[in-house]
Amino acid sequence: MTVIVARPADSLATRYLARWELLTGGLLLALIGLLVALGPSLAGHDPAFVDLRGRLLPPNSPPHLLGTDQLGRDLFARLLHGLRWSLAAATGATLLAFTTGTLLGLLAARRHSLLATLIRQVTNFAQSFPVLVLAICLVAIVGNSLVTVVLVLGLVTWPVFCRVVQAEAASLFAREYVLAAEMLQMSRLRLYFRHVLPGLLPSLSVLLAFHFADMLIAESALSFLGIGAPLGAATWGNMLQESRAYLLSAPWLLLVPAAAIVTLVITANLLGDGLRRHLE
Amino acid sequence: MNGEPLLEVRALSVTLRSRGRVVHAVRDCSFRLHGGEVLALVGESGSGKTTLARAIAGVVLPRSGTIRFRGRDLGALARADARPLRRRIQMVFQDPDASLNPAHRVGGILAEPLQVIRYGDRAAIAARIRELLAMVRLDAALLDKRPRQLSGGEKQRVAIARALAMEPELLVADEPLSSLDVSTQAAIAALFRSLQQRLRLGLLFISHDLAAVRQLADRVAVLYGGEIVESGPAGRVLDAPAHPYTRLLLAAMPDLEHRRLDLPLADAIDRLEELPDLPQACHYRPRCLDRAAVCDARAELAAVGADRAHLARCHFRDGPPAAAPG
Amino acid sequence: MHRVTLATAGAAAAPVLEVDGLTVRAGTGRGATTLVGDLSFTIATGEVLGIVGESGSGKSMTAAAIGGLLPAEVHIGAGRIVLEGREIQALSAAQRRALDGSRIGMVFQDPLSSFNPVRTVGSILVESAARHQGLTSGEARRRAIQALAGVRLPRPEQLIDAYPHQLSGGQRQRAMIALALLNGPPLVIADEPTTALDATVQLQVLALLKRGAGSRAVLLITHDLAVAAATCDRILVMQRGRSVEHGPAARVLDLPAHGYTRALLDAARRPAAAVEPARGAP
Numbered sequence: 001m002t003v004i005v006a007r008p009a010d011s012l013a014t015r016y017l018a019r020w021e022l023l024t025g026g027l028l029l030a031l032i033g034l035l036v037a038l039g040p041s042l043a044g045h046d047p048a049f050v051d052l053r054g055r056l057l058p059p060n061s062p063p064h065l066l067g068t069d070q071l072g073r074d075l076f077a078r079l080l081h082g083l084r085w086s087l088a089a090a091t092g093a094t095l096l097a098f099t100t101g102t103l104l105g106l107l108a109a110r111r112h113s114l115l116a117t118l119i120r121q122v123t124n125f126a127q128s129f130p131v132l133v134l135a136i137c138l139v140a141i142v143g144n145s146l147v148t149v150v151l152v153l154g155l156v157t158w159p160v161f162c163r164v165v166q167a168e169a170a171s172l173f174a175r176e177y178v179l180a181a182e183m184l185q186m187s188r189l190r191l192y193f194r195h196v197l198p199g200l201l202p203s204l205s206v207l208l209a210f211h212f213a214d215m216l217i218a219e220s221a222l223s224f225l226g227i228g229a230p231l232g233a234a235t236w237g238n239m240l241q242e243s244r245a246y247l248l249s250a251p252w253l254l255l256v257p258a259a260a261i262v263t264l265v266i267t268a269n270l271l272g273d274g275l276r277r278h279l280e
Numbered sequence: 281m282n283g284e285p286l287l288e289v290r291a292l293s294v295t296l297r298s299r300g301r302v303v304h305a306v307r308d309c310s311f312r313l314h315g316g317e318v319l320a321l322v323g324e325s326g327s328g329k330t331t332l333a334r335a336i337a338g339v340v341l342p343r344s345g346t347i348r349f350r351g352r353d354l355g356a357l358a359r360a361d362a363r364p365l366r367r368r369i370q371m372v373f374q375d376p377d378a379s380l381n382p383a384h385r386v387g388g389i390l391a392e393p394l395q396v397i398r399y400g401d402r403a404a405i406a407a408r409i410r411e412l413l414a415m416v417r418l419d420a421a422l423l424d425k426r427p428r429q430l431s432g433g434e435k436q437r438v439a440i441a442r443a444l445a446m447e448p449e450l451l452v453a454d455e456p457l458s459s460l461d462v463s464t465q466a467a468i469a470a471l472f473r474s475l476q477q478r479l480r481l482g483l484l485f486i487s488h489d490l491a492a493v494r495q496l497a498d499r500v501a502v503l504y505g506g507e508i509v510e511s512g513p514a515g516r517v518l519d520a521p522a523h524p525y526t527r528l529l530l531a532a533m534p535d536l537e538h539r540r541l542d543l544p545l546a547d548a549i550d551r552l553e554e555l556p557d558l559p560q561a562c563h564y565r566p567r568c569l570d571r572a573a574v575c576d577a578r579a580e581l582a583a584v585g586a587d588r589a590h591l592a593r594c595h596f597r598d599g600p601p602a603a604a605p606g
Numbered sequence: 607m608h609r610v611t612l613a614t615a616g617a618a619a620a621p622v623l624e625v626d627g628l629t630v631r632a633g634t635g636r637g638a639t640t641l642v643g644d645l646s647f648t649i650a651t652g653e654v655l656g657i658v659g660e661s662g663s664g665k666s667m668t669a670a671a672i673g674g675l676l677p678a679e680v681h682i683g684a685g686r687i688v689l690e691g692r693e694i695q696a697l698s699a700a701q702r703r704a705l706d707g708s709r710i711g712m713v714f715q716d717p718l719s720s721f722n723p724v725r726t727v728g729s730i731l732v733e734s735a736a737r738h739q740g741l742t743s744g745e746a747r748r749r750a751i752q753a754l755a756g757v758r759l760p761r762p763e764q765l766i767d768a769y770p771h772q773l774s775g776g777q778r779q780r781a782m783i784a785l786a787l788l789n790g791p792p793l794v795i796a797d798e799p800t801t802a803l804d805a806t807v808q809l810q811v812l813a814l815l816k817r818g819a820g821s822r823a824v825l826l827i828t829h830d831l832a833v834a835a836a837t838c839d840r841i842l843v844m845q846r847g848r849s850v851e852h853g854p855a856a857r858v859l860d861l862p863a864h865g866y867t868r869a870l871l872d873a874a875r876r877p878a879a880a881v882e883p884a885r886g887a888p
Contacts, residue, residue: 176379179339180439183371184446185363186396194392198383324804325775432661461660462829466873488804495876532805534812534836536859536874541836546813549806550758 014277021274028267032083040081045074047081047234056250066256069239070246075256081234082257086264089149089228090215096154097215098208101161102200106192108162109169119162127159131218135227149228153215164207165200172199202279209272213265220261236261284351285312286482287336287450292345294328294335294506305331307506308345315449316480320487320497320514322529328506329486333454336484337371338362349450367397370443374455376435380427386438387423393445412441416471433464440471450482457492469495490533494518502526505563508581512590522584522592524570562594570596620691621648622792622823623672628685630667630676630847641667641680643847649823651792654816656826656838656855658870664847665827669797672825673712674702690792708738711786713815715798717778721770727754727781728766731788738789753784757814776807783814794818797827812837831874835859843867 040047044063051072059067059075066075108119135152142148172178173196181195223229223237232238236257243253294306306328313319321329334340336347338354347354349369354362373379380389390412394405413420416437427435436456443451453472457465469492476483487493493500493514500518501511502525510523521527531545548569555566562568562575574595584590584597630642642664649655659665670676672687674694687694689709697705706712714720721730731750735741741749747766754762757780770778779799786794796815800808815824816837828834834841834855841858843851843866851864862868 176373176375177381179334179337180371180373180379180442181381181392182339183337183366183369184393184396185367186392190396195381324806462831462870463660463873466876469876490805491874491876529805532809534808534830534832536832536835536871539835539855539859541812541816542809543813543816546810549810554760 018274018277021270022278025267025270025274028263029271032087032264032267035080036084036087038080039084040077043074043077043080045077047073047077049073049077056246056253058250059252059256067250067252069242069253070250073234075252078234078239079236079256079260082236082239083260083264085146085229085233085235086216086219086261089146089153089219090212092146092150093153093157093215093219094208094212096150097158097211098161098204100154101158101163102165102204104158105162105165106169106196108166109173120166123159123162126156129156131156132225132227135222139227144226144228144230146228149219149222152222152228153218157211157215157218160211161204161207164203168200168203169196172196175199206272206276206279209268209275213268213272216261216264216268283314285348286315286317286350287313287484288346288348289336290346290348292332292335292347293343294331294340295343296331296340305506306335306342309503309506309508310345311501311508311511313450313482313484315482316476318476318483318485318496318498320485320493320500321503322487322490322493322500322526323503324488324529327503329503330454331506332503333371333452333484333486336450337369337452338366339371367446368449370446370448370451372436372439372443372451372453372456375459376432376439377427377459379439380435382427384426385423386425386427386430389427389438390423390441390445393442397446408445412445415444415475416441431464432460433468436460436464436468437471440468440475444475444479448481450484451476452484452486454486455488456485457487458489465492472496490518490530491535502529507563507593508591509564509594510590510592511581512584512587516584516587516590522590522597523564523594524568524596525564526592528567528569564594570600572596621650622690623649623825624686624688625668625672626686626688628668628671628687629683630664630671630680631683632680638683640683641847642671644685645844645847645849646685647842647849647852649793649825651823652820653840654819654824654826654838656828656834656841657844658828658831658834658841659844660829660870662846663844665829665844666797667847668844669795669825669827672793673710673795674706675712704738707734707791708789709791709793711788711791711794713779713782713786713794713796713799715801717775717782718770720782721778723770726767726769727773727778728768731766731781731785734785734788749788750784753788754781756787757781757784758810759784776803776810779803779807779811780814783811783818787818791822793823793825795825795827798829799826800833801829808833831859831870843870 035042043065051068054064054068054072055070057064057068059065061067064074064076066079068074069078104119104123108116110116131152134156138148138152178191178195181191219228220237220240223235224241226241229235229238239257240254243257246253289312290310292306292309293304296303296305309332311319321332323329331340335342342355349365352365354365357365387409390409391405394408399405399408409423410420418434418437418441422430422434427438430438456472457468460468472483472485473496475481485493485496497514499512500514501508502517502523503509504525510517510521510526517526518530521530531542534541552567552569558576560577562578565571565575568575572595579593579595581591581593582597584592625648626646628642628645629640631638631640633639645668647655657665657668667676667680671682672694676682682695689705694702694705721727728747728750731753732743732746735746735749736743739746739749751762751766754765759765759777759780765773773781794815799815800811803811812833815826818824826834826837838855840853841855842849843858843864845866851858851862851867858867859871862871
């Protein structure tokens with residue numbers, strides 16, 4: 001027996017905070033899901049429809065809820081279109097990084113083999129690889145598209161998952177219940193699915209949420225630089241990019257997509273934080 | 281004992297890497313274990329007993345040496361060929377909290393080995409689980425519980441039942457009692473004894489608790505620094521120890537009969553001066569209370585007196601170094 | 607021998623620690639459970655009292671209650687704890703903190719988790735000596751080195767700058783004892799101090815505690831009757847939060863009055879012929 005010098009006051013606060021974060025994050029997520037499902041039709045306008053007579057209308061100028069841009073396109077419609085693009089890109093990139101990273105991490109965790117060393121070296125290399133160089137190369141090869149963004153972000157960020165999985169799986173492999181399972185001489189697949197992956201789930205789910213937030217920001221940044229999204233397409237990065245010329249005369253062109261990005265990132269972070277606290 | 285041994289370990293060495301340092305955890309260990317026999321591996325933490333057990337269990341790879349099980353060299357077999365043999369070697373770990381997957385229920389934990397060996401359909405597996413529970417004297421009501429809902433003794437019984445599900449011939453038990461309460465320890469030790477006798481198991485019992493070893497073991501091997509420093513029938517090793525390390529372990533154990541601390545012994549250990557490392561010297565020399573000049577050269581594991589079953593790795597195995605110059 | 611007589615005489619006058627009707631509860635209201643119920647004992651200078659019990663017996667909670675280390679949802683429900691004539695519960699938080707480390711020394715089972723991993727062993731000792739004894743940092747450092755040498759740690763001048771993880775388990779436990787004894791507390795509480803240690807190291811640590819008891823009172827919490835038999839003057843056996851037997855070590859060991867004590871002794875003696883008790887197994 002040991003004396004447990006616990007701080008339940010902390011844990012109580014943690015519990016309430018986790019609940020609050022998960023609740024708020026969940027509500028925001030539900031709202032975002034609704035907006036995605038309804039899509040640009042909700043705005044009642046085509047995001048690409050140009051109306052040069054109604055240019056640069058400020059927000060709350062019916063029928064344009066959030067106003068219009070320099071070409072008279074409905075900002076709300078463009079925002080909703082960009083939301084779909086951003087979510088698709090971030091989800092794709094996160095899943096690609098997650099799958100690649102987890103697989104390689106599991107392989108590298110196994111033991112001190114040549115393969116493990118190789119994976120560690122590749123991880124280091126990938127982590128130090130300049131994102132933009134890879135992005136520009138890929139754009140040159142396959143052109144601007146959603147796939148380009150997903151590939152660039154996924155291929156650059158998988159080491160994040162690889163490292164976490166490798167460290168956690170290595171400690172799981174040292175656990176006695178995994179050793180006991182190994183002694184039953186079960187198949188590798190069964191060992192991984194019954195004993196290793198469930199043990200990784202808590203940290204992986206938290207990491208997924210945070211990584212998703214990172215990918216949202218990264219996608220917008222790439223789009224802002226003209227990488228990934230086709231020129232003129234309604235993505236948040238493009239909207240930010242185009243807003244620069246009207247910074248003083250029509251600041252909402254900047255504020256609307258910026259606020260959208262911040263909201264989405266906060267949602268993902270709330271969920272990630274809440275999950276982390278909840279699982280602690 | 282006659283006949284082919286169940287387990288024969290010959291010149292086994294294991295090195296581990298820890299923070300970039302190479303540790304010789306097991307050095308040149310050889311021993312045999314027959315079916316139905318209990319061999320206790322005794323030593324303090326860092327003596328290499330757990331690593332040796334894990335090498336035999338196949339979860340740690342040896343650097344050199346052979347492990348023969350039922351006459352077959354496990355290291356020389358292909359993995360698929362070794363698999364059915366390895367299933368007959370099972371292990372019980374020290375801490376049942378760590379050795380049972382916290383997310384699974386008792387029923388699932390016991391069903392898993394049976395599913396792995398394709399024991400039979402659901403009904404057959406359920407019947408076998410009830411049989412296993414009866415063997416370790418657990419109530420079937422525990423099947424729906426998770427490990428954290430069980431007492432320490434119950435958890436250890438579940439771990440033993442899981443090992444028995446594979447119908448092992450060799451059971452490796454690594455400090456299976458030391459995380460349990462005293463009264464539970466006695467009951468689990470008795471369970472090991474009765475199972476081992478009933479099923480004619482070879483039991484490799486790793487422990488630092490000499491009282492438990494005395495209760496269970498037929499033969500004892502004492503490990504120090506990864507080496508076997510003394511081995512022989514339990515009665516002789518524990519009652520007439522020939523190696524100073526075995527004597528120290530026995531003297532340092534508090535027991536209910538003597539009821540006093542051996543303060544002179546504690547002082548003698550405290551007074552030991554540090555010695556420079558000599559590659560050829562006895563590994564135990566730095567801690568030895570009887571060391572002498574001759575210990576600068578290592579002794580071989582050799583018979584104590586005329587007793588060929590009782591071996592010790594000490595120049596003074598037949599008597600104290602009274603005459604030797606210190 | 608002379609000292610023992612003196613100590614016994616002192617014991618009769620005023621015990622260092624007096625625990626009277628101590629009750630420790632977890633939770634409040636209907637959901638409250640009693641972890642320690644109506645426990646009373648005293649310890650005098652020069653005396654080692656062993657509280658023996660299995661896990662869940664409340665022995666560690668007793669130590670925690672006296673040491674002021676109860677988890678927050680656990681509280682003292684009734685009873686008095688009197689240290690050197692002062693009732694501990696009546697003290698303010700600040701007075702209580704001054705008490706820990708200067709009047710009560712604590713030794714735990716796992717010294718690695720009791721030491722801050724990012725601080726050197728020495729800095730913890732130096733800070734404690736400076737705070738409780740009002741020493742300058744130079745004096746405190748000398749005192750810390752003395753304390754480390756006092757628990758027979760080799761090369762204390764170098765060891766003082768080592769981090770906890772650089773020491774072996776036995777060395778850490780000795781450093782813990784050095785910290786507990788540093789400010790000369792009249793009471794030392796050792797909660798399973800040797801459970802994680804090898805037999806030879808256990809012997810050395812128990813020898814340190816036993817020798818330390820010459821000038822102070824020692825409360826030793828242990829699950830191991832053999833350890834209690836070797837070290838303690840009196841033994842108190844706890845079961846499910848209650849004292850079931852309490853008396854001089856020899857009497858408790860030789861003439862146990864309670865069935866539970868007898869069962870513990872039987873289990874600890876481990877007769878070679880022990881047979882598993884038959885149970886109504888299905």
